Amino acid sequence: MLDRARALFTDHPHSVNEDYFEHMRTALGFAFAMLRGGFACLVHGFLPFLCLRTGSDTIRELHERMVTHRVRNPAASAQAGTLSPAKS
Numbered sequence: 001m002l003d004r005a006r007a008l009f010t011d012h013p014h015s016v017n018e019d020y021f022e023h024m025r026t027a028l029g030f031a032f033a034m035l036r037g038g039f040a041c042l043v044h045g046f047l048p049f050l051c052l053r054t055g056s057d058t059i060r061e062l063h064e065r066m067v068t069h070r071v072r073n074p075a076a077s078a079q080a081g082t083l084s085p086a087k088s
Contacts, residue, residue, distance in 0.1 A: 017071050030066070033058055 037058030
């Protein structure tokens with residue numbers, strides 16, 4: 001039972017070659033970047049002369065970090081039941 005509970009917190013992070021705290025730091029970094037980009041889009045919606053590129057720059061940066069530079073551990077991904085990313 002304890003092993004299964006531990007696996008709930010570690011299987012996915014291990015599938016992307018991170019421990020729990022590395023994954024937390026990375027995920028929170030993405031969350032704050034998305035909040036910043038989303039807020040910039042909100043501002044841009046009301047004041048179209050502000051934040052002209054912030055939203056698209058944020059998306060581009062996050063895509064670069066998450067998809068382009070992704071390192072997966074195929075064995076851990078299969079064990080965790082996650083799907084492999086689609087090939088472009």
